[in-house]
Amino acid sequence: MKPRIAISIGDLNGVGIEIALKAHKEVLKLCTPIYCINSYMLNQACELLDVEVPTDFEIFEVEGSFNIREGCVDKDAGRYSYDSFLSAIKLCKNKKADAVVTLPIHKEAWMLAGLQYKGHTDMLRDYFKRDAIMMLGCDKMFVALYTEHIPLKDVASSMQYKKLKQFFLALHNSIPEEKVAVLGLNPHAGDNGVLGDEELRITKAIKSANKKIGFEQFIGPLVPDTAFTPHSREKFRYFVAMYHDQGLAPLKALYFDESINISLNLPIIRTSVDHGTAFDIAYMGKANTLSFENAIKSA
Structure with a gap:
């Protein structure tokens, strides 16, 4: 049936x-x-x-x-x-x-x-x-959103270690055991704290989540403006964006007609x-x- x-x-x-x-x-x-x-x-x-x-x-x-x-x-x-x-x-x-x-x-x-x-x-x-996770994409590329429909001015304060770790672990339970590229929040992924310290929390959450998972699934934080290059998309099919437009602008530029939205962790x-x-x-x-x-x- x-x-x-x-x-x-x-x-x-x-x-x-x-x-x-x-x-x-x-x-x-x-x-x-x-x-x-x-x-x-x-x-x-x-x-x-x-x-x-x-x-x-x-x-x-x-x-x-x-x-x-x-x-x-x-x-x-x-x-x-x-x-x-x-x-x-x-x-x-x-x-x-x-x-x-x-x-x-x-x-x-x-x-x-x-x-x-x-x-x-x-x-x-x-x-x-x-805690449902919004993930959008198609077979060629999927983007999961850490924050979704919130004002841009509130994104930085949402970069909290515990919330990030919980997000990564929930995403791990919902997708295949493939490598996942995690984008930084700031230009140049913060340049080691020069352009912001949010990446330090993202890095800590990635390391802790990977340790609990038992293998290095989450990679990053990557520099956002080069994360979706053809070379990067050869290595990764799954991406985590820190905010809505960071992830969806490149996705819709590449795969607008065929992409879908999937709710995970439900x-x-x-x-x-x-x-x-x-x-x-x-x-x-x-x-x-x-x-x-x-x-x-x-x-």
């Missing part, structure tokens, strides 16, 4: 529902998808896209309704995307699905809806009371597309399905 995958439909003012409909035939070859959306909202989206609802489009009814406004930030769309995600999590937790795959939400829409979370991973941490499997709601092309028939299909395959 094919695995059953609960699909969180994302922000209905964006490209998520178009991607789900476009990729449906391909997805059916890989799994039995359960789309967390009700018939009213699905029919409304299909009318806007001028497509028929597929006869084999299995849905899990998520309560609620609103008028879809293509490309708009909207609290109702934010709330519905949250409810869809929560429904998908519960299907997986209750063993009615084997994994969760998410389509993109809009963080501002969640804020307008009065939700406390900054995104999917934040919610998963709170729901399961586990009791369920959750993967996602590695892109946003793309409001600028919503309901225009231009959305690319590759990241979604890869997220399904990975799950």
